[in-house]
Amino acid sequence: RKEVEQDPGPFNVPEGATVAFNCTYSNSASQSFFWYRQDCRKEPKLLMSVYSSGNEDGRFTAQLNRASQYISLLIRDSKLSDSATYLCVAFTGGGNKLTFGTGTQLKVEL
Amino acid sequence: NAGVTQTPKFQVLKTGQSMTLQCAQDMNHNSMYWYRQDPGMGLRLIYYSASEGTTDKGEVPNGYNVSRLNKREFSLRLESAAPSQTSVYFCASSDSRPSYGYTFGSGTRLTVV
Numbered sequence: 001r002k003e004v005e006q007d008p009g010p011f012n013v014p015e016g017a018t019v020a021f022n023c024t025y026s027n028s029a030s031q032s033f034f035w036y037r038q039d040c041r042k043e044p045k046l047l048m049s050v051y052s053s054g055n056e057d058g059r060f061t062a063q064l065n066r067a068s069q070y071i072s073l074l075i076r077d078s079k080l081s082d083s084a085t086y087l088c089v090a091f092t093g094g095g096n097k098l099t100f101g102t103g104t105q106l107k108v109e110l
Numbered sequence: 111n112a113g114v115t116q117t118p119k120f121q122v123l124k125t126g127q128s129m130t131l132q133c134a135q136d137m138n139h140n141s142m143y144w145y146r147q148d149p150g151m152g153l154r155l156i157y158y159s160a161s162e163g164t165t166d167k168g169e170v171p172n173g174y175n176v177s178r179l180n181k182r183e184f185s186l187r188l189e190s191a192a193p194s195q196t197s198v199y200f201c202a203s204s205d206s207r208p209s210y211g212y213t214f215g216s217g218t219r220l221t222v223v
Contacts, residue, residue: 008150034211042216043200043215043216043217044153044200044212044214045214046210046212046213049211087152087153089211097143097155097158097168098211100145100153101152102150102151102152103152
């Protein structure tokens with residue numbers, strides 16, 4: 001079983017829609033979580049950190065549920081420019097190593 | 111601009127050839143990492159260096175060696191390239207606070223024929 005699992009998608013949504021991605025992690029010792037965005041043939045870039053209390057950055061909201069060991073990302077009012085692959089990431093300490101999920105592909109269409 | 115610089119961006123090797131991928135960061139980060147990314151597999155850690163002078167194996171270290179030359183530079187060497195090492199390689203760096211995440215280089219696309 002992979003340490004961080006995501007639905008690969010693709011999620012095809014119309015512009016303006018709200019879309020949500022979930023991610024589950026298997027290591028209960030994981031301490032911190034992140035969402036990264038990766039555009040086609042580019043490097044991953046940090047989108048936002050995920051806190052137990054939930055956090056919001058503009059149209060993006062991230063939530064963490066430690067009891068069920070899942071993380072979510074909600075994107076409101078989707079833009080064409082949101083089309084990318086979204087990587088769920090867990091930090092479990094020891095050498096500052098991050099474990100990446102395989103990513104969920106989002107395609108926002110006109 | 112500050113960041114992580116990888117060279118080369120593209121490379122084609124013949125089976126059995128060797129090469130070194132270079133990575134340098136100018137953010138004064140302590141930790142550096144090498145990942146490979148393959149379709150359906152996600153990013154997998156090859157080697158990492160938590161601080162200058164230390165290196166440790168990650169998830170998929172076989173066939174690779176690394177050198178943390180100084181605080182800025184972390185190189186990845188393929189001694190005898192194999193087709194299974196065809197991949198996109200990313201170098202990354204971070205400071206000691208994981209909440210700030212990693213900064214990645216733009217990647218090296220390696221094809222072994």
